[in-house]
Structures are given as structure tokens and as C-alpha cells.
Amino acid sequence: MPTSRIWLRLELFxxxxxxLPSRHAATLTVAHVARSLDALHVRFQAAQAAADGDAEMHDAERRAAFTESDNLHSVTFPFWRDAVADVFQWREQDYRAFWLLLVQFHRRIPVKAAYVAATDALVDEAHCLAREQVPVFKIAIFLFVQTVKPHSWRAKYSLEPFDAVWYREHAAALDAAAAVGASSSPLSAPTSGSGNRSPQLKGSASPTLQxxxxxxxxxxxxxxxxxxxEFVREKLGDLFALLFPSVELQDGSETIVSADQVDLLGFLLCVGSSEMVDSAAxxxxxxxxxPSSAEQSAGDAFLAGGLRAENGAKICAFFKKNLSLNExxxxxxxxTLSSASSFLLSSDTSPATSPPEAAPTVLSNFAKTTVIKRAEEFGASSGGSDxxxxxxxxxxxYALGASRYPLPRSASSTNVMITACNNCKIVTGPNTGILSLDRCENVHVTAVSSLIRVSNCLxxxxxxxxxxxxxxxxxxxxxxxGPYNAKxxxxxxxxxxxxxxxxxxxxxxxxxxxxxxxEKVDSAGGNEKAPISVQSPAAFREVVVPVKVAGNSSAGERPFPLPQxxxxxxxxxxxxxxxxxxxVRSDEFDLATKRTMETVIQTRFKEWLxxxxxxRQILDLVHIERSRSALSSSANASPAKDRAV
Structure with a gap:
């Protein structure tokens, strides 16, 4: 495939x-991942010995190490957690979060036909944590991804955004800030009282804007x-050592990697056409x-040589050289993205030059407006977008499309990423992948999703x-x-x-x-806001979606019930x-009283608006509807003009 391109599956990152808290993240190293794979190998041997009734074999194999053939085993959450608990020493919620995420990626990124999960299963918590089986090579790769540690300042690789925190402000903190400010130079700039510019007090130091x-x-x-x-390029050799421990990454070595083994890396790396569209190859x-898989010899197999095998160092060097980002x-x-002024309020957010079908739908830098993306505006029949x-x-x-991640239909999914938004109300259509709400402030989200992540939100x-x-x-x-509140x-x-x-x-x-x-929740003071709470029934409101779905004239639907x-x-x-x-309609009051009541109700309603x-949303919706009507009239008039000509 001379025109093929190789890129990183960035959704894993x-x-x-x-x-994780630093003392738990300390065990997320390549060495600990290798130890966890060895522990899995010992569990496999112990389970086999127990099944065969061979106690001597059970004892002898406890010192054995992970082998390539172990990659093809599939395990459940209890089996994996019990095997690696002594290695990672995480909290129970850490293991659960890891596995819930892994199951989502396992089901959405098929690597070999033998490991494609059934799409008709109800993938709830009980299924994920008790019955879902994940192949070991995917577990190893996902653990390798976790070793990137972008949230750790001690790591060589670090990203500052992972260290940012919200500053919980209350009366004591504000008083302390004022006292410190009064003792500082009168020429110093005053500190703001807003949430994203509040001071961080460290002893007697002056307030800092962070x-x-x-x-x-x-x-x-x-x-x-x-x-x-860059992390994957530099550490790819470590991943080879984890998955293929018998392979020596030296040019002169006689140890080889087969094509079937290389295909396991498809959980992390993806290959496609020169247009950077996933071809599922x-x-x-x-x-x-x-040669292509159709030309391989009958003797080619997972651990065999044949025509499709190569020195491990050459394979690793090839992927390091050719690995790139898929923009x-x-x-x-x-x-760097084009400004929101290039988008139309009439819900058409397509730029002048249409992007490739696989490109995600991007709503960026909108301010004080209403945006509607209908289902028919998402994706094409051959695929779709995040x-x-x-x-x-x-x-x-209102983004109501059920777009699909560009994979075969049997594994289609959508990922939704909502990042750095402020004072927004967002309604999304059904999402069969992961929805991420990250670094947002005062945002209301209504969503149906297979899994939801919330990080650093206020x-x-x-x-x-x-x-x-x-x-x-x-x-x-x-x-x-709160429960789902739209229909x-x-x-x-x-x-x-x-x-x-x-x-x-x-x-x-x-x-x-x-x-x-x-751990931070347990140590929070009484004056601070609760980090996470359940919405009270009194505060629950139903969201009205001002969109008519094409070809559907039925009333609003609620497929799942509300809590009582x-x-x-x-x-x-x-x-x-x-x-x-x-x-207001009754005869209990005279006309003057009714008019007074109507005036009061209208005044309060206008205040609420x-x-x-x-x-503003009502005015936006009126403008959107007029624009759509004008476009529809123009489209209907064009055929008539053509016939007249």
C-alpha cells in the first residue's frame, strides 16, 4: 500500500x-506495566494448572514471565484486577474507571475479527465489570498510554493545563486576600474576585493571578x-518490549515480528489512505x-515466520519514522481555527470549502448566539464524524445528529468533546462513544451517551x-x-x-x-461548594428542543422514564x-383584577427571559426560521424557473 499513512489514535489519550493522585499514579510506569503482565501470565498458568489438577506445575510456573501468546487471551475485570492489585496498588475506583474506559475503546476499535464485541448487548455497569472480556494486548496498550502522565510535574513529559485548579472562594479567603493586598505596594494591580482570577495564598506571599x-x-x-x-515515537520500543518480550530490538538479531503480531498495534496506530481517511485496513x-494479506503463504501465523515477518528493530524504526498526526x-x-464569523446562524456551520467526510463537526468560538445542527447535517451515509x-x-x-466515528458500521460510535466553554446550554443527540466535558464553567449539558467524563468543571x-x-x-x-431532561x-x-x-x-x-x-473531597471544608452533587427535584427543568426532525411529525418522545x-x-x-x-380565565375576579394579574405575569415572564x-434565543430562533424559509422558497422556485426557460 504505497499511499498509506500511519497515525496515532489520539482518542486513547x-x-x-x-x-490519579500522585501516590497512585507513581505505579504507572512501563516497569510496573511489565510486572502486571507477568502477574497475568502467572494467573493464566495457575488457572490452567487448577483446571488440570497439577499442583506441582502451579508452583513451578509462578516465576514465569509474560509471553507473546498471552496477548491473545481475553479476561474479565475481576480476573485482571485480582492479578494486578499487588503491582499497581490503586484504589477500587481507579480500577473501575480504567476498565470502564477500556471497554468503550475495546468495543469501538476492532483489531481482529475474533475480538469484535457483540453490538446488541446492553453494556451497563454490571456487564462491563462482570461479563465483558477484553484481550490482553489491548489492556497492555491502554496501560502503556497511561504512562504518559501529563498531569505529573515530576514527569519528563508534562502539560501545564493538567495542573490548573479552580480556587474555591469564600469569606475567609476573600478577607485574607484583602489583608495581603493592603500590605503590598499601592502600585500593585488589584486582584479580581472572579473564579478564574482569584488569588492563591501561600503563607505571606502576595496574591498571584494564575x-x-x-x-x-x-x-x-x-x-x-x-x-x-513525540511520547509514542520515543517510547514505541518500550511497547514492543511489553507485547513481544522475546524480540530483541537490534538490527542484527534473528528474532522476528510477524504481521499478525504487528496488527495488534492497530489498537494504538491506524493506517489509511493518503487523504488520511480510515480504510479499516x-x-x-x-x-x-x-505482500498483501491475500498473498501470504499458508504457513504464516501469529508466531510463525513466512513471507510476512521481519526483524523487530526494523519494524519499530519504520513506525517511528512514518507515524504522524491526522489533522x-x-x-x-x-x-488557529477560523473564527466563528465564518459560520452562519442559520445552523449551517460548513466552511466555504467542504471538509472531508471523516472530519469532525467543529463548533468553535461562538458567542452570544444560538446554534442548531440537525441530524441530517451530520456525516454522510459512508461514515460520519465526532x-x-x-x-x-x-x-x-442544539447538536442533534447521531454522527458516527469513521469505523465499520459494526463498530460505529461518536465521541463528543466539549472543552473550555462558559455560560452555555448544550443539547446533543445520542452518542455511542464517550462524551467529555472538560474545563467548562457554568455549562448545562443534556446528553445520551455510552460513557461520560467530567474533568475540571465549575x-x-x-x-x-x-x-x-x-x-x-x-x-x-x-x-x-441530574436525569435526562429533554424529549x-x-x-x-x-x-x-x-x-x-x-x-x-x-x-x-x-x-x-x-x-x-x-481524597480532596474528604478533606473539603464546610464553607466550600460540594464538588459533585445530585440535582434536586425542585431544580429539575425540562429542556424544550426547538427543532423539528425531518420526516417525523410525532410529538416529543421520552424513550426512558424519569425517576419518580x-x-x-x-x-x-x-x-x-x-x-x-x-x-386568569375564571370568573372569580373582575376585569381590572384579571388585567393586573396578566400584567404581573407578563412582567415576571419578561424578566425571566x-x-x-x-x-436572545427567541430572536435567534426567529431569524433561523426565517432564513430556512427563505432558502426553502428559493430552492422550490428554482425548478420552476428552469422549466420556464
């Missing part, structure tokens, strides 16, 4: 990294992507010295339907979790089109979460509105 996670999140994506690429097809699938989103919402503020976003609300616990990491402050026509059909398997009798795992920052207390609260809200309407930003 961008969506899959665990942010960027919040939201500010640090508004960096060009290419900064972190280039960092991950095996990774070994990119090596020019090998089609992973564009460098950030301030959704990226970046650096938007004071914006209503005063945000997530109303969701998901089958597994949310993974919370980093510095979260004032984050509320619109066509939602059930979108779930079917996205192959999203759900339980129609359950509200999902919206209130369940795995908190990787629980939230359904009761919603019913009470509707009854209150109906009672007011009945009161103004304070919530809904007044």
Missing part, C-alpha cells in the same frame, strides 16, 4: 487518560497532540516489504442518560448530576440509527459516578402553570 482550568483549556489542540505523538498492510480526523482546534464544541460562551447549542449541570457511572476527575467544583420527535429513531442499546424501563446511571479526586420524584416535580410545575391559566438569556 484525549478521552482515555486517568488523572490561569483557571477554563483559561488553560483554551489552547490549541495541536500542543497536546504533538506532545502525545490492517496495520501490517502499511509495511512496504510485505483530518483530529484537527488542531484552538485559536463532535467538538470548543471555547463557546453565552450560547445555546458550577455545571449534566442531565444525562448513560448506562455506566460517570467518571469524574480533576478539580470539579459545584457540578450537579423531542425523532429521538427514538436516532437511538435506533446510532445502535444505542438502552433499557427502556430504567432512567439509567445518571446519578452514579466514579470520583478519581475523592423528578416526574412528580415536573408534574407539579405543569399543574402550577395550568392553575395560573385557569385563574432577560435574566436567562432566552429572550
Amino acid at each position: 484525549e478521552l482515555g487518560l486517568l488523572v 490561569a483557571s482550568p477554563h483559561t488553560m483549556g483554551m489552547q490549541d489542540r495541536s500542543t497536546s497532540d504533538a506532545y502525545y505523538l 490492517s496495520l501490517s498492510a502499511s509495511y512496504p516489504a510485505w 483530518t480526523l483530529y484537527p488542531p482546534v484552538g485559536f 463532535l467538538i464544541i470548543f471555547s463557546c460562551h453565552d450560547t445555546f447549542i 458550577d455545571s449541570v449534566i442531565n444525562s442518560y448513560t448506562l455506566v457511572p460517570l467518571i469524574m476527575s480533576g478539580e470539579n467544583v459545584g457540578v450537579q448530576l 423531542y420527535s425523532g429521538l427514538a429513531q436516532q437511538l435506533a440509527d446510532a445502535h444505542f442499546v438502552y433499557n427502556a424501563e430504567s432512567p439509567g446511571a445518571w446519578s452514579s459516578f466514579v470520583n478519581l479526586d475523592s 420524584e423528578y416526574a412528580a416535580a415536573l408534574k407539579a410545575q405543569h399543574e402550577t402553570v395550568e392553575a395560573l391559566r385557569h385563574l 432577560s435574566t436567562t438569556g432566552n429572550a
Whole structure:
């Protein structure tokens, strides 16, 4: 395949990294990963000896090391956790978070046909942690990814944004800041009281202005992507040593790596056409010295030689040299992206030059507006895209497409990344991959997703339907979790089109979460906001989606039920509105009193529209509808003109 390109699957890094406390992350090294694989090997031998009733073999094999053939075993979560517990010494939530993420990537990134998971299974927490089996080579690669440690300042590779924190402000902190400020030079700049510019007090030092996670999140994506690429290039030899321990990475060595072995790396590396579109080809097809898989000899096998085998050092050097970033699938989103002024309010966010079909849908740098992306505007029949919402503020976003990750239909999924947004309300369509909410402030998200990650967020609300616990990491402050709160026509059909398997009798795992920052929670003071809490029924509101789904005239649908207390609260809200309407229409009051009541109600309603930003949203929606009507009229008039000519 002379025109093939090799790139890094960046979603493993961008969506899959665990942010653990330093004393637990200390065991995330290549040496510890190797020890964990050895521990798995011992468990395999012990299980085989127990099955054969050979106690002597059981004792003898305890000193054995991991071998290439172990890569092809598949294990469940309890088997893996029990085997590696003495090596990593993590907390229970760390193991659970690792495995929940791994299952998502395992199901969405097929490497060999023998390991493709069934798509019709209900992948809830019980299934993931008890029944789902993952091949060992994927576990090894995902552990290798975790060794990048971008959150650790001690590591050679580090990214400053992972160190940013929100500063919890209360009366005592503000008083202390004022006292320190008064003792400093009168020429010094005053400190701000806003959340992302509050002082960090260290003894008697002057208050310092330090960027919040939201500010640090508004960096060009290419900064972190280039960092991950260099890490893999430099450490690829270590990964070869983990997966193929008998292979000597020396040019003169007689040890070889077969094509089937190289294909295992397809969980981390991807091969495609020169246009950087995933062709679903095996990774070994990119090596020019090998014939295609159709031409391989009958003797080729996983540990055999044949025509498709090569010196391990040459293979490793080839991938290091040719590995690159795929800016089609992973564009460098950030301030280098074209400004939001190039997008149209009429919900058409396509630039003048249409991007490749596999490119993600990017909503970037929108401010004080309303953005609507309908289902028909996402992806093409041959594939689709991820959704990226970046650096938007004071914006209503309705992204209702069930877009797909560019893989075969049997493993289609969507990843949604919402990063560095502020004061936004976001509704997304069904998402069969991972939804990430990162470094956002005062953002309300309504979503259906296979898995949700929340990192470094402040005063945000997530109303969701998901089958597994949310993974919370980093510095979260004032984050509320609530049940899914939207219904619109066509939602059930979108779930079917996205192959999203759900339980129609359950509200999902919206209130369940795995908190990787629980040590800070335990030591939080009484004056601080709760890092994570459950939304109260009194605060629960239903989201109205102002979109008519094409070809569907049915009323709003709610495929899954609300929890009883939230359904009761919603019913009470509707009854209150109906009672007011009945009161105004009744004959109990004279005309003057009714007019006074109407005036009061209208005044309060206008105040609510103004304070919530809904007044601007209504004007935006009117403009969008007029634009769509004008375009529709123009399109209908064109055929008539053509016939007249």
C-alpha cells in the first residue's frame, strides 16, 4: 500500500487518560506495566494448572514471565484486577474507571475479527465489570498510554493545563486576600474576585493571578497532540518490549515480528489512505516489504515466520519514522481555527470549502448566539464524524445528529468533546462513544451517551442518560448530576440509527459516578461548594428542543422514564402553570383584577427571559426560521424557473 499513512489514535489519550493522585499514579510506569503482565501470565498458568489438577506445575510456573501468546487471551475485570492489585496498588475506583474506559475503546476499535464485541448487548455497569472480556494486548496498550502522565510535574513529559485548579472562594479567603493586598505596594494591580482570577495564598506571599482550568483549556489542540505523538515515537520500543518480550530490538538479531503480531498495534496506530481517511485496513498492510494479506503463504501465523515477518528493530524504526498526526480526523482546534464569523446562524456551520467526510463537526468560538445542527447535517451515509464544541460562551447549542466515528458500521460510535466553554446550554443527540466535558464553567449539558467524563468543571449541570457511572476527575467544583431532561420527535429513531442499546424501563446511571479526586473531597471544608452533587427535584427543568426532525411529525418522545420524584416535580410545575391559566380565565375576579394579574405575569415572564438569556434565543430562533424559509422558497422556485426557460 504505497499511499498509506500511519497515525496515532489520539482518542486513547484525549478521552482515555486517568488523572490519579500522585501516590497512585507513581505505579504507572512501563516497569510496573511489565510486572502486571507477568502477574497475568502467572494467573493464566495457575488457572490452567487448577483446571488440570497439577499442583506441582502451579508452583513451578509462578516465576514465569509474560509471553507473546498471552496477548491473545481475553479476561474479565475481576480476573485482571485480582492479578494486578499487588503491582499497581490503586484504589477500587481507579480500577473501575480504567476498565470502564477500556471497554468503550475495546468495543469501538476492532483489531481482529475474533475480538469484535457483540453490538446488541446492553453494556451497563454490571456487564462491563462482570461479563465483558477484553484481550490482553489491548489492556497492555491502554496501560502503556497511561504512562504518559501529563498531569505529573515530576514527569519528563508534562502539560501545564493538567495542573490548573479552580480556587474555591469564600469569606475567609476573600478577607485574607484583602489583608495581603493592603500590605503590598499601592502600585500593585488589584486582584479580581472572579473564579478564574482569584488569588492563591501561600503563607505571606502576595496574591498571584494564575490561569483557571477554563483559561488553560483554551489552547490549541495541536500542543497536546504533538506532545502525545513525540511520547509514542520515543517510547514505541518500550511497547514492543511489553507485547513481544522475546524480540530483541537490534538490527542484527534473528528474532522476528510477524504481521499478525504487528496488527495488534492497530489498537494504538491506524493506517489509511493518503487523504488520511480510515480504510479499516490492517496495520501490517502499511509495511512496504510485505505482500498483501491475500498473498501470504499458508504457513504464516501469529508466531510463525513466512513471507510476512521481519526483524523487530526494523519494524519499530519504520513506525517511528512514518507515524504522524491526522489533522483530518483530529484537527488542531484552538485559536488557529477560523473564527466563528465564518459560520452562519442559520445552523449551517460548513466552511466555504467542504471538509472531508471523516472530519469532525467543529463548533468553535461562538458567542452570544444560538446554534442548531440537525441530524441530517451530520456525516454522510459512508461514515460520519465526532463532535467538538470548543471555547463557546453565552450560547445555546442544539447538536442533534447521531454522527458516527469513521469505523465499520459494526463498530460505529461518536465521541463528543466539549472543552473550555462558559455560560452555555448544550443539547446533543445520542452518542455511542464517550462524551467529555472538560474545563467548562457554568455549562448545562443534556446528553445520551455510552460513557461520560467530567474533568475540571465549575458550577455545571449534566442531565444525562448513560448506562455506566460517570467518571469524574480533576478539580470539579459545584457540578450537579441530574436525569435526562429533554424529549423531542425523532429521538427514538436516532437511538435506533446510532445502535444505542438502552433499557427502556430504567432512567439509567445518571446519578452514579466514579470520583478519581475523592481524597480532596474528604478533606473539603464546610464553607466550600460540594464538588459533585445530585440535582434536586425542585431544580429539575425540562429542556424544550426547538427543532423539528425531518420526516417525523410525532410529538416529543421520552424513550426512558424519569425517576419518580423528578416526574412528580415536573408534574407539579405543569399543574402550577395550568392553575395560573385557569385563574386568569375564571370568573372569580373582575376585569381590572384579571388585567393586573396578566400584567404581573407578563412582567415576571419578561424578566425571566432577560435574566436567562432566552429572550436572545427567541430572536435567534426567529431569524433561523426565517432564513430556512427563505432558502426553502428559493430552492422550490428554482425548478420552476428552469422549466420556464
